[in-house]
Amino acid sequence: xxxxxxxxxxxxxxxxxxxxxxxxxxxxxxxxxxxxxxxxxxxxxxxxxxxxxxxxxxxxxxxxxxxxxxxxxxxxxxxxxxxxxxxxxxxxxxxxxxxxxxxxxxxxxxxxxxxxxxxxxxxxxxxxxxxxxxxxxxxxxxxxxxxxxxxxxxxxxxxxxxxxxxxxxxxxxxxxxxxxxxxxxxxxxxxxxxxxxxxxxxxxxxxxxxxxxxxxxxxxxxxxxxxxxxxx
Amino acid sequence: xxxxxxxxxxxxxxxxxxxxxxxxxxxxxxxxxxxxxxxxxxxxxxxxxxxxxxxxxxxxxxxxxxxxxxxxxxxxxxxxxxxxxxxxxxxxxxxxxxxxxxxxxxxxxxxxxxxxxxxxxxxxxxxxxxxxxxxxxxxxxxxxxxxxxxxxxxxxxxxxxxxxxxxxxxxxxxxxxxxxxxxxxxxxxxxxxxxxxxxxxxxxxxxxxxxxxxxxxxxxxxxxxxxxxxxxxxxxxxxxxxxxxxx
Numbered sequence: 001x002x003x004x005x006x007x008x009x010x011x012x013x014x015x016x017x018x019x020x021x022x023x024x025x026x027x028x029x030x031x032x033x034x035x036x037x038x039x040x041x042x043x044x045x046x047x048x049x050x051x052x053x054x055x056x057x058x059x060x061x062x063x064x065x066x067x068x069x070x071x072x073x074x075x076x077x078x079x080x081x082x083x084x085x086x087x088x089x090x091x092x093x094x095x096x097x098x099x100x101x102x103x104x105x106x107x108x109x110x111x112x113x114x115x116x117x118x119x120x121x122x123x124x125x126x127x128x129x130x131x132x133x134x135x136x137x138x139x140x141x142x143x144x145x146x147x148x149x150x151x152x153x154x155x156x157x158x159x160x161x162x163x164x165x166x167x168x169x170x171x172x173x174x175x176x177x178x179x180x181x182x183x184x185x186x187x188x189x190x191x192x193x194x195x196x197x198x199x200x201x202x203x204x205x206x207x208x209x210x211x212x213x214x215x216x217x218x219x220x221x222x223x224x225x226x227x228x229x230x231x232x
Numbered sequence: 233x234x235x236x237x238x239x240x241x242x243x244x245x246x247x248x249x250x251x252x253x254x255x256x257x258x259x260x261x262x263x264x265x266x267x268x269x270x271x272x273x274x275x276x277x278x279x280x281x282x283x284x285x286x287x288x289x290x291x292x293x294x295x296x297x298x299x300x301x302x303x304x305x306x307x308x309x310x311x312x313x314x315x316x317x318x319x320x321x322x323x324x325x326x327x328x329x330x331x332x333x334x335x336x337x338x339x340x341x342x343x344x345x346x347x348x349x350x351x352x353x354x355x356x357x358x359x360x361x362x363x364x365x366x367x368x369x370x371x372x373x374x375x376x377x378x379x380x381x382x383x384x385x386x387x388x389x390x391x392x393x394x395x396x397x398x399x400x401x402x403x404x405x406x407x408x409x410x411x412x413x414x415x416x417x418x419x420x421x422x423x424x425x426x427x428x429x430x431x432x433x434x435x436x437x438x439x440x441x442x443x444x445x446x447x448x449x450x451x452x453x454x455x456x457x458x459x460x461x462x463x464x465x466x467x468x469x470x471x472x473x474x475x476x477x478x479x
Contacts, residue, residue, distance in 0.1 A: 011414075048314055050309070052477070067316045068316065070315065070316040075314055080307065081307040081311055082311065083239075083242075083243070083308060083311060085243070085246075094239065097238075
């Protein structure tokens with residue numbers, strides 16, 4: 001579905017993403033993990049086309065990413081990005097105007113589940129409400145690939161449960177989801193594959209079930225092994 | 233494109249509503265001055281209406297430059313650049329929305345000004361004489377300087393095309409600066425320096441136009457040159473966005 005081939009992004013002399021090659025397949029939920037500055041967000045932004053790679057290629061369903069891939073890839077940034085003059089309803093209308101796979105009905109349902117009034121102005125939202133809005137508007141798309149950057153950031157426990165449920169509902173055999181989060185234990189209950197990044201490099205990509213049965217360790221334990229060692 | 237323009241219009245709506253509100257209040261004051269023979273009120277509101285028209289048109293252009301800067305330098309950029317639209321459409325919608333706003337805004341203020349002058353002349357016969365004297369004075373300076381529909385049309389075309397070139401140059405300078413210094417706090421300064429340099433270059437290009445031709449022909453040539461340069465900057469900006477712009 002998505003191939004990242006030898007992908008590099010440099011900012012001056014600093015390498016944010018360093019020769020990352022990986023493939024995402026439909027029917028999987030990926031957890032992309034790593035400490036701050038490991039290149040998760042930059043990699044996702046390159047896949048979405050927001051950031052231009054220094055070198056390397058990204059193919060979505062065999063074709064280089066571009067206008068067409070944006071029709072099928074739903075990206076949720078970790079930072080708020082909506083126009084401040086908009087209401088929650090306007091945000092949905094904006095997505096409906098530009099994305100054919102967006103369902104206003106599903107959006108309204110998700111907003112209701114998350115206790116968000118469609119009449120509320122974006123500029124009045126708390127960080128928790130904003131986080132719910134970002135997740136809701138992204139998952140109201142019937143995309144083939146979802147990239148969610150820190151979807152649980154700033155969200156209370158109950159809303160987190162609602163988001164986890166919505167994410168799991170969005171997982172279909174023909175779709176792929178990729179999530180980044182610092183809440184590694186939380187991700188363990190959602191993802192089936194882990195991608196570990198460090199200092200812009202791909203450390204490993206593992207099937208979690210295989211890791212548990214073959215190595216006898218969980219994703220959280222593997223995380224501690226990799227990054228604990230790096231921090232020592 | 234239509235949907236992109238709709239949101240570009242939404243972004244600029246508050247300033248347009250504000251301008252419309254101020255113009256409406258001043259126009260009412262102007263009419264009250266005429267109705268109640270209060271020359272001071274008529275004069276003051278006429279001056280303020282003229283200032284509002286000039287500043288208003290400038291504000292519409294400047295605001296569109298500020299919006300573009302925000303649209304390529306803040307997180308808000310994701311709203312535009314994650315949609316399945318080419319950079320040609322995204323930037324094109326900005327050019328079209330701003331160009332239309334400038335044309336319609338200028339036409340609105342010109343028309344309002346024309347109506348107010350007609351009202352003023354009807355109300356005060358002496359002004360009618362004064363207007364004719366002014367017109368004769370212009371003709372005596374140069375045979376080509378007459379106040380007729382084609383002169384006003386040419387002046388309008390030149391002022392709008394020059395203003396479109398001004399806005400296009402600012403867009404272009406901002407896109408080049410952002411492509412070179414992505415997310416850098418000083419890219420605004422670089423954009424300003426580039427804007428000044430490009431503007432100087434364009435003044436030099438305008439000076440290359442023949443001076444021996446008639447004033448009207450020169451005005452027309454200047455307008456065409458401004459529009460060609462604007463279109464050229466649009467094409468180069470889009471190409472640059474495709475190749476190098478990260479948001």
